[in-house]
Amino acid sequence: MSVLIYAESHKGHFRKAALEAVTYGKKVADLLGVECAALTLGKVENAGDLGEYGAAKVFNVESVGDFDSQTYTLAIISIAQFTGANVIVMSNTATGKSLAGRVAVRMNAGLVSGATALPTMDGGVFKVKKSVFSGKAVADYEITSANKVISVTGNAIVPEKSGAAAVAVQPLNIEVPASRVRVKSIKTSEGIVPLPEAELVVSAGRGMKDPANWGIIEDLATALGATTACSRPVADAHWRPHYEHVGQTGVAIRPNLYIAAGISGAIQHLAGVNNSKVIVVINSDPEAPFFKAADYGVVGDLFQIIPKLTEAVKKYKSA
Amino acid sequence: MKILVCVSKTPETTAKISFNSENTEFSAAGVTFIMNPYDEWYALVRALELAKATSGTVTLISVGGIDVEPVMRKGLALDANDGVRIDAQPVSSMFTAFQIAEYALSQKYDIIFTGKETIDYNGSEVGAMIAEYMNVPFISYATKLEISGNTAMLERDIEGGAEELEVDLPFVVSAAKGMAEQRIASMMGIMKAKSKPIQVLAPQPFNNPVHVDRFILPKTKAGVKYVAADNMDELVRLLHEEAKVI
Ligand SMILES: Cc1cc2nc3c(=O)[nH]c(=O)nc-3n(C[C@H](O)[C@H](O)[C@H](O)COP(=O)(O)OP(=O)(O)OC[C@H]3O[C@@H](n4cnc5c(N)ncnc54)[C@H](O)[C@@H]3O)c2cc1C
Ligand SMILES: Nc1ncnc2c1ncn2[C@@H]1O[C@H](COP(=O)(O)O)[C@@H](O)[C@H]1O
Numbered sequence: 001m002s003v004l005i006y007a008e009s010h011k012g013h014f015r016k017a018a019l020e021a022v023t024y025g026k027k028v029a030d031l032l033g034v035e036c037a038a039l040t041l042g043k044v045e046n047a048g049d050l051g052e053y054g055a056a057k058v059f060n061v062e063s064v065g066d067f068d069s070q071t072y073t074l075a076i077i078s079i080a081q082f083t084g085a086n087v088i089v090m091s092n093t094a095t096g097k098s099l100a101g102r103v104a105v106r107m108n109a110g111l112v113s114g115a116t117a118l119p120t121m122d123g124g125v126f127k128v129k130k131s132v133f134s135g136k137a138v139a140d141y142e143i144t145s146a147n148k149v150i151s152v153t154g155n156a157i158v159p160e161k162s163g164a165a166a167v168a169v170q171p172l173n174i175e176v177p178a179s180r181v182r183v184k185s186i187k188t189s190e191g192i193v194p195l196p197e198a199e200l201v202v203s204a205g206r207g208m209k210d211p212a213n214w215g216i217i218e219d220l221a222t223a224l225g226a227t228t229a230c231s232r233p234v235a236d237a238h239w240r241p242h243y244e245h246v247g248q249t250g251v252a253i254r255p256n257l258y259i260a261a262g263i264s265g266a267i268q269h270l271a272g273v274n275n276s277k278v279i280v281v282i283n284s285d286p287e288a289p290f291f292k293a294a295d296y297g298v299v300g301d302l303f304q305i306i307p308k309l310t311e312a313v314k315k316y317k318s319a
Numbered sequence: 320m321k322i323l324v325c326v327s328k329t330p331e332t333t334a335k336i337s338f339n340s341e342n343t344e345f346s347a348a349g350v351t352f353i354m355n356p357y358d359e360w361y362a363l364v365r366a367l368e369l370a371k372a373t374s375g376t377v378t379l380i381s382v383g384g385i386d387v388e389p390v391m392r393k394g395l396a397l398d399a400n401d402g403v404r405i406d407a408q409p410v411s412s413m414f415t416a417f418q419i420a421e422y423a424l425s426q427k428y429d430i431i432f433t434g435k436e437t438i439d440y441n442g443s444e445v446g447a448m449i450a451e452y453m454n455v456p457f458i459s460y461a462t463k464l465e466i467s468g469n470t471a472m473l474e475r476d477i478e479g480g481a482e483e484l485e486v487d488l489p490f491v492v493s494a495a496k497g498m499a500e501q502r503i504a505s506m507m508g509i510m511k512a513k514s515k516p517i518q519v520l521a522p523q524p525f526n527n528p529v530h531v532d533r534f535i536l537p538k539t540k541a542g543v544k545y546v547a548a549d550n551m552d553e554l555v556r557l558l559h560e561e562a563k564v565i
Contacts, residue, residue, distance in 0.1 A: 257564040
């Protein structure tokens, strides 16, 4: 019995999600009193650093090719067999969502995807919590199978160095069958923290009136180091890219700070953002439903308020 | 082209979420159910477009009791050809995926569509599981899908960007926003749907490895603290000193 963490990498580097998964996996291993190892796939720089986050061993299979959930699953399963792992931990990212279900089927394992807290063990009963009904409730799942797969939702745990040192990476070779998937291109916007990972988010809605007005939102986001988001009608009208759309039918997020300007706070919007630690609502309508879900509210014209807030943030940052 | 679309029912998006007194079951009393939006708006519509372009067919499949039939009829009204219902409560994603795969393996589908996720259990699990049971590729969160011969060209969402890829048929794909535009059923479609066949099949035995032990409703917020519109320094101070988020 042991825990195996699949630590995903992008262009050879780990993002926060991978460090969260390792931190989580290490804590699961401690809970079960077993060892934990991490697996990296493809060419990865400084993979041994995962040792600092608690991985007692770090394995790497370099020759896996482009991302294909089928071949990556085979790689994870092979290493799980090799290490005798019965608990697999990964991130609940686009990659994790393509893999977790496959790995669970292969291992006959109960899966909880998008775990929001560490598991609990009570009289041999293993339970994991996740958010359900688009954030309107939490479900505590019991996994009854010996094998278990957990994917960890973004910002559910803070990456934590356990005090251990980096370890030597152990390269492994496995037979990976030819893939039926051919990746043609990968386009990512550099320098912007993806929404599910973002700790600070500035979001705007139809109250902005026109896409040309978004400069003030971007200025505020830049001043804060935040990622921008938007309500659904704004994305539907192509005022903003669709990946910025948060809510029940968009991205669900749980940042530390969510600033919503010119968004009314419809139930479907709240569903995707109500797990934010702190919500600030800026709206000219004092009756806007969003104020009921807010921690801080500012009633007034966002075109006046946002630039002032940006100035105040800049002042605070330079102080 | 022969296409299978997995459809599920979910509470309508404004439904009040509450549970029985033991917090073990969702209280469905008074709740309106709809077709899961991702299944309807994106998966089904793109499947219908592809079937039309290739003179193919679209079959709907749902794992559920008789109460999912209204949702399936809606899909048939949008123009799907027929439906298959596995007559069992979808007790877990793995159970659901296993039942769908068992059925699909007995047929020859070129593409199996799922929605990106269900808006009730938010698993995003079923698609990948079906693909593994069937040993075929799985493409998650696809926002574009074009077919040319035996190959599909897809675009899918990844963190902070998009990936373009090619995959050979058959495969499972989960559909996200961008894949198609929501449609409204025509009067004619609704009439025709009434007489389209829904085949009802018994589930295959399956050992379920996971279940919900208990639901928990979130704590309500303490209440909003208002800050004057001309005092943004105060808001920044509160975010720093009180909320400690910046
Ligand atoms: C099935 C379904 C799923 C949905 N999923 C989502 C989802 O995932 N995400 C989502 O966001 N929505 C979703 N919606 C849509 C949702 O119901 C609302 O229609 C939408 O969130 C409203 O967007 P909004 O707040 O930007 O616009 P509005 O509701 O039009 O609100 C604009 C707000 O701006 C304020 N305002 C106007 N001018 C100013 C100003 N100068 N200064 C300050 N404030 C100003 C107004 O007072 C108002 O409150 C869904 C709907 C359905 C039916
Ligand atoms: N009971 C079900 N019957 C048929 N398809 C389902 C069922 N539950 C989920 N699905 C499909 O799987 C997708 C992902 O669901 P989930 O893994 O629950 O988020 C949905 O969008 C549906 O296409």
